[in-house]
Amino acid sequence: MTSFLLKLIAMVTMVIDHVADAYFKKTTEFNLIGRIAFPIFAFQISEGYTHTKNLKKYFLRLFLFAIISQIPFMLFRSIFANDVCLNIFFTLFFGMLAIFAYDNILKSSFQLVKNNKVNTCIKYAIGVFFAIIIGILAELLKFDYGFFGIAIIFIFYVFRNNKILMTAFFSISCIIRYAINILMYGYNNLYVLLCLFTILPIVFILLYNGKQGKKIKYILYAFYPIHLLIIYFIFGILT
Numbered sequence: 740m741t742s743f744l745l746k747l748i749a750m751v752t753m754v755i756d757h758v759a760d761a762y763f764k765k766t767t768e769f770n771l772i773g774r775i776a777f778p779i780f781a782f783q784i785s786e787g788y789t790h791t792k793n794l795k796k797y798f799l800r801l802f803l804f805a806i807i808s809q810i811p812f813m814l815f816r817s818i819f820a821n822d823v824c825l826n827i828f829f830t831l832f833f834g835m836l837a838i839f840a841y842d843n844i845l846k847s848s849f850q851l852v853k854n855n856k857v858n859t860c861i862k863y864a865i866g867v868f869f870a871i872i873i874g875i876l877a878e879l880l881k882f883d884y885g886f887f888g889i890a891i892i893f894i895f896y897v898f899r900n901n902k903i904l905m906t907a908f909f910s911i912s913c914i915i916r917y918a919i920n921i922l923m924y925g926y927n928n929l930y931v932l933l934c935l936f937t938i939l940p941i942v943f944i945l946l947y948n949g950k951q952g953k954k955i956k957y958i959l960y961a962f963y964p965i966h967l968l969i970i971y972f973i974f975g976i977l978t
Contacts, residue, residue, distance in 0.1 A: 740943060742786065743952030746959055748943060749779035754966055757815065761974035764819035768929065774936035775943075777827070777884055778891060778909070782944050784831050785895035788838050801832040804960045811967040812883075818975045824881035828963070833882065834892030837873040841866035841893070887916045895944075906941050913937045 756773020763769060791797045805828035812826035844866040850858050874889035882888060890912050898905035917934035921927070 740946040740948060741950045741952030742783065742947070743955060745779050745943060745947060746783065746955060748940075749776045749783075750959065750962060752776040753963075757967065757970055758974075761815070761818045761970050766929070766933075768932065771932055771936040774933055775940045777888065778937065778940040779943065780827070780831065781834065781888065781892040782895045782940075782947075784835050784892050785838065785899055788835055788842075788896065789899065794839070798832065798835065800960065801828055801835065804963070805829045805832055808964040808967070811964040811971070814971040814975065815967040818971060822881070824883060826963075827883045827888075829880075830877060830882045830884050830888040831892070833873050833877050834889050837870040837889055837893050838896045840869040840873070841897070844869065887912065902945055906945065909941055910938050 752772050752774075753776035756770050756776060759767060759769035759773065787797060788794070805826060808826045808828050813823065816822070816824070845859075845862050847862070851861050852858050870889065870893045874886040874893075877889050878885040891909055894908045894912060895905060898908060913934050916937075917930045920930050
């Protein structure tokens, strides 16, 4: 499975999710398919960071579309919610920032102790600590997917060369996320189903063959704010 096919699956399932949000104005069983989208986008950030030729442009592109997409995102959310939060591009930007901080800490030459193994462990701990801080900021600033979004982007990068650990930590993160929902709001079968469908995209990710396929980079970026505006026009104005 190529990167192009993964992105296509994510785009289609994202549209289904957002249409369900706009039509039903609450989370229902129709949003289950939509849970597939974000983990794929999160994985693509990890892959993009690894393979990009120009990291500065990548960061700039994510930030630019975060700004561009905010008004369409707020209009879309106004159909079914009154709260204010930041769109998914901010989450992806911060997720890559967490990867960047972690990666540079590991590559740094500083030594706190003479023992190389201990020093490496300390670097890993500091890198994870920075990722957690970034995740907390994403939660406090009300990014779409919040701390969970940063966590799975980080997991996909850290365990990119070990599919077993990547699958395990990703699945555990999904379970913890919905377990928190159950503890806060009470048991609901829908939470269990949402958890299972959030884990489901790991199947597609494991089938990824490392090839790019067709290039749709800018189409994908533009698609996000455009489809939100279309949904707002249909469900927010015409209905």
